Amino acid sequence: MSLVVQKFGGSSVADAAAMKRVAERISLYAKAGHQVVVVVSAMGDTTDELIDLADEISPNPPPREMDMLITAGERMSMAVLSMALNEVGVTARAYTGSQAGLITDNDHGKAQILRVTPGRVKEAVEDGAVAIVAGFQGVSHDSKEITTLGRGGSDVTAVALAAALEADVCEIYSDVDGVFSADPRVAPSARRVPLISSEEMLDLAANGSKILMARSVEYARRYGVPLHVRSSYSGRVGTVVSDDLERQIPIDPTVTIRTADVARRDPADPSKELTVEETDPGLEAPIIAGVAHDRSEGKITVVEVPDVPGKAALLFDVVASSGANIDMIVQNTSTVDDTVAISLTVPEDDAAAALDAIEKAKEAIGYSEVRYNPDIGKVSLVGAGMKSSPGVSATLFQALGEGGINIDMISTSEIRISVVTEEARLDDAVRAIHSAFGLDAEQTEAVVYGGTGR
Amino acid sequence: MSLVVQKFGGSSVADAAAMKRVAERISLYAKAGHQVVVVVSAMGDTTDELIDLADEISPNPPPREMDMLITAGERMSMAVLSMALNEVGVTARAYTGSQAGLITDNDHGKAQILRVTPGRVKEAVEDGAVAIVAGFQGVSHDSKEITTLGRGGSDVTAVALAAALEADVCEIYSDVDGVFSADPRVAPSARRVPLISSEEMLDLAANGSKILMARSVEYARRYGVPLHVRSSYSGRVGTVVSDDLERQIPIDPTVTIRTADVARRDPADPSKELTVEETDPGLEAPIIAGVAHDRSEGKITVVEVPDVPGKAALLFDVVASSGANIDMIVQNTSTVDDTVAISLTVPEDDAAAALDAIEKAKEAIGYSEVRYNPDIGKVSLVGAGMKSSPGVSATLFQALGEGGINIDMISTSEIRISVVTEEARLDDAVRAIHSAFGLDAEQTEAVVYGGTGR
Numbered sequence: 001m002s003l004v005v006q007k008f009g010g011s012s013v014a015d016a017a018a019m020k021r022v023a024e025r026i027s028l029y030a031k032a033g034h035q036v037v038v039v040v041s042a043m044g045d046t047t048d049e050l051i052d053l054a055d056e057i058s059p060n061p062p063p064r065e066m067d068m069l070i071t072a073g074e075r076m077s078m079a080v081l082s083m084a085l086n087e088v089g090v091t092a093r094a095y096t097g098s099q100a101g102l103i104t105d106n107d108h109g110k111a112q113i114l115r116v117t118p119g120r121v122k123e124a125v126e127d128g129a130v131a132i133v134a135g136f137q138g139v140s141h142d143s144k145e146i147t148t149l150g151r152g153g154s155d156v157t158a159v160a161l162a163a164a165l166e167a168d169v170c171e172i173y174s175d176v177d178g179v180f181s182a183d184p185r186v187a188p189s190a191r192r193v194p195l196i197s198s199e200e201m202l203d204l205a206a207n208g209s210k211i212l213m214a215r216s217v218e219y220a221r222r223y224g225v226p227l228h229v230r231s232s233y234s235g236r237v238g239t240v241v242s243d244d245l246e247r248q249i250p251i252d253p254t255v256t257i258r259t260a261d262v263a264r265r266d267p268a269d270p271s272k273e274l275t276v277e278e279t280d281p282g283l284e285a286p287i288i289a290g291v292a293h294d295r296s297e298g299k300i301t302v303v304e305v306p307d308v309p310g311k312a313a314l315l316f317d318v319v320a321s322s323g324a325n326i327d328m329i330v331q332n333t334s335t336v337d338d339t340v341a342i343s344l345t346v347p348e349d350d351a352a353a354a355l356d357a358i359e360k361a362k363e364a365i366g367y368s369e370v371r372y373n374p375d376i377g378k379v380s381l382v383g384a385g386m387k388s389s390p391g392v393s394a395t396l397f398q399a400l401g402e403g404g405i406n407i408d409m410i411s412t413s414e415i416r417i418s419v420v421t422e423e424a425r426l427d428d429a430v431r432a433i434h435s436a437f438g439l440d441a442e443q444t445e446a447v448v449y450g451g452t453g454r
Numbered sequence: 455m456s457l458v459v460q461k462f463g464g465s466s467v468a469d470a471a472a473m474k475r476v477a478e479r480i481s482l483y484a485k486a487g488h489q490v491v492v493v494v495s496a497m498g499d500t501t502d503e504l505i506d507l508a509d510e511i512s513p514n515p516p517p518r519e520m521d522m523l524i525t526a527g528e529r530m531s532m533a534v535l536s537m538a539l540n541e542v543g544v545t546a547r548a549y550t551g552s553q554a555g556l557i558t559d560n561d562h563g564k565a566q567i568l569r570v571t572p573g574r575v576k577e578a579v580e581d582g583a584v585a586i587v588a589g590f591q592g593v594s595h596d597s598k599e600i601t602t603l604g605r606g607g608s609d610v611t612a613v614a615l616a617a618a619l620e621a622d623v624c625e626i627y628s629d630v631d632g633v634f635s636a637d638p639r640v641a642p643s644a645r646r647v648p649l650i651s652s653e654e655m656l657d658l659a660a661n662g663s664k665i666l667m668a669r670s671v672e673y674a675r676r677y678g679v680p681l682h683v684r685s686s687y688s689g690r691v692g693t694v695v696s697d698d699l700e701r702q703i704p705i706d707p708t709v710t711i712r713t714a715d716v717a718r719r720d721p722a723d724p725s726k727e728l729t730v731e732e733t734d735p736g737l738e739a740p741i742i743a744g745v746a747h748d749r750s751e752g753k754i755t756v757v758e759v760p761d762v763p764g765k766a767a768l769l770f771d772v773v774a775s776s777g778a779n780i781d782m783i784v785q786n787t788s789t790v791d792d793t794v795a796i797s798l799t800v801p802e803d804d805a806a807a808a809l810d811a812i813e814k815a816k817e818a819i820g821y822s823e824v825r826y827n828p829d830i831g832k833v834s835l836v837g838a839g840m841k842s843s844p845g846v847s848a849t850l851f852q853a854l855g856e857g858g859i860n861i862d863m864i865s866t867s868e869i870r871i872s873v874v875t876e877e878a879r880l881d882d883a884v885r886a887i888h889s890a891f892g893l894d895a896e897q898t899e900a901v902v903y904g905g906t907g908r
Binding site for chain 1: 518541
């Protein structure tokens with residue numbers, strides 16, 4: 001018997017029919033004897049509809065009241081899912097975030113979890129009931145107000161409960177089969193990554209992969225919670241995110257295996273072990289987890305900044321104070337005078353505030369001009385294996401060069417290379433890199449699993 | 455400065471536009487310096503939609519989960535109304551039933567209030583904020599579960615808060631101008647009753663008047679809370695339900711008067727006192743509060759019940775055990791044998807269960823036959839003054855006789871006469887009685903206010 005936390009969101013719980021389907025899936029685990037805790041998002045477009053309703057009332061509603069309003073969405077879905085489970089003969093009890101012990105700070109709209117005291121949830125599963133918990137919400141420690149956890153909040157709820165309950169696995173269900181070696185809409189030959197380390201997953205998430213928010217992955221890493229990202233529409237094995245290869249995790253109502261063996265299981269039939277011939281080859285090749293891309297950033301270039309100590313620092317300080325998250329920075333020293341040009345990328349949503357702040361500090365910084373270009377794209381190659389493989393960056397730049405794709409900015413870490421290109425060529429860049437590293441599904445020398453050093 | 459509890463329900467908060475209108479009205483009280491607590495129902499058809507959603511999932515959802523689901527409706531409306539108030543410059547804070555201290559028993563779907571501990575609401579109004587409370591819901595004392603208060607639950611929430619906060623008045627807003635001397639849809643000449651005793655209001659409510667549930671009136675009477683039933687669509691004075699004629703109540707943001715003087719105020723302009731000529735006459739006439747009617751009951755007749763001690767008692771016991779509320783009972787002794795026929799009225803919704811229970815007890819009771827007639831109607835004349843006016847019942851029966859309306863059953867109390875007729879003649883009966891007692895608006899000898907013995 002395992003304790004399994006399952007999170008269902010978005011389209012998986014869009015309407016009554018979807019709820020019934022999800023309830024059937026949960027019931028397989030419950031009937032197999034597992035303890036099950038389910039975190040659920042709001043049904044379909046409920047949250048957007050509630051936000052629209054608030055917009056009709058006020059352009060700037062008080063955050064406390066906004067949280068009260070939108071948490072109603074998850075309350076409805078938790079109650080409905082609990083009903084659906086009881087209807088298929090599985091005892092279930094629904095709990096709000098507050099009842100489930102999600103204690104947060106008081107930062108309405110983007111609260112942080114302070115601690116989790118899941119006494120009632122624990123009691124429910126020990127009684128043999130499935131506990132359904134409303135995602136995305138908590139209660140503030142000091143003022144006992146209803147809070148929301150911000151973007152990706154339901155995933156974080158699931159991970160936090162899994163950590164507090166010492167669950168064997170936290171399954172994140174959505175409408176895709178797992179983490180892919182690139183976005184299949186851009187690179188149709190992308191393939192599922194069966195196993196990936198949390199570090200790689202963090203880098204993918206930070207560089208545009210939408211499947212998991214970095215916040216949830218960080219939380220899972222800190223508490224050693226194995227994640228399993230999978231589809232609610234099939235029984236297929238998805239992607240396991242784990243740093244502990246010896247950990248036993250249930251991947252099916254009746255199959256529990258070592259995480260190290262996930263890539264050797266038939267995804268369509270987890271009870272079946274693949275032979276060496278059937279398993280994808282390339283175990284000894286440089287390990288690439290995948291290619292991520294991101295269209296959401298824009299580039300700010302500040303021209304003719306005096307090349308004296310403190311000026312660049314002041315610029316970064318001014319941008320950070322505007323609330324904009326700086327991602328990449330490139331500085332070019334002028335060859336004609338004592339100035340530098342500084343380029344930095346920020347989320348497009350933050351650009352207006354950043355530009356405004358830079359404009360206000362023009363005199364203090366002493367630059368001559370600011371330019372802004374929203375039409376950039378970033379492609380990132382992520383893989384724990386690349387730190388010991390010197391040829392990786394050469395292969396990447398060669399692939400881009402052969403594709404005639406200009407490189408605007410570059411940043412690297414031990415397990416990642418990111419390149420900024422013009423936005424119009426981003427998809428080409430993703431496909432070129434994906435092919436160059438043998439990730440395409442039809443290539444025989446493919447490296448098909450996220451590297452974990454093996 | 456007064457403490458005013460205001461309850462808005464149904465169509466008053468149907469959509470964003472309605473919410474804004476309600477917020478404007480509330481703001482008048484807040485800006486005039488009153489402390490204001492607002493209880494709000496779910497917006498428009500939200501509750502019905504949530505019930506439909508549950509129906510799609512399960513024919514018989516667990517009551518606990520059902521309460522969790524439908525309480526989301528009031529949570530949304532409380533948050534939206536709070537936003538709307540803040541938007542018009544009035545600080546407001548929304549509270550769930552649980553946060554507002556509505557402590558109930560654990561009877562999901564129809565919980566009773568055990569006590570009210572409105573610490574946070576009190577704090578909010580003392581801070582100068584308007585407190586918005588979700589109606590219809592509470593939290594159970596022992597298991598800390600979310601409960602709902604059943605039909606009329608939002609009114610009860612308002613009255614309970616008014617009692618606990620020792621409010622000066624509890625205003626119940628709806629889409630009608632107050633309590634009328636009959637249902638204006640049946641008797642178009644019906645007029646508003648400015649002042650009525652709680653006893654009369656209870657009798658009207660128990661006999662078909664929909665404007666207030668008996669439960670709320672009982673609660674208000676027990677704790678001496680003056681009620682003011684009025685329209686959210688106008689600033690008009692409605693109907694005050696109070697037994698304390700000397701009590702000072704605010705009837706307008708800026709006007710506070712003795713309840714005894716309510717009938718002497720211009721409803722359209724509460725700051726204006728009517729002259730004796732302008733006030734409706736009839737102060738010394740027998741006091742009739744109004745005519746209520748009810749189509750929701752059916753009549754069960756049990757034929758040839760042995761006329762021996764204990765048989766009738768057994769019948770009533772059997773019906774009560776089925777969960778049916780018996781309203782009227784008539785027993786006719788047979789002139790040909792030692793049997794009696796017993797007729798009783800029950801809500802049509804309870805009739806199937808009652809008939810089933812009677813059928814099962816056929817041998818024990820020893821009757822020969824049961825008949826059921828859903829096509830009955832009940833008309834009731836209510837007024838505290840009738841107990842000292844011997845001519846009242848004569849006038850009533852004469853009116854019905856002249857109208858050719860057959861009387862099927864009769865029951866009376868000190869302040870009420872109820873008559874069962876065939877359902878098809880019920881409207882005629884209401885109009886005939888309304889006219890006979892001079893209640894029609896165009897009649898000069900009208901008795902226009904609810905009697906309180908004056």
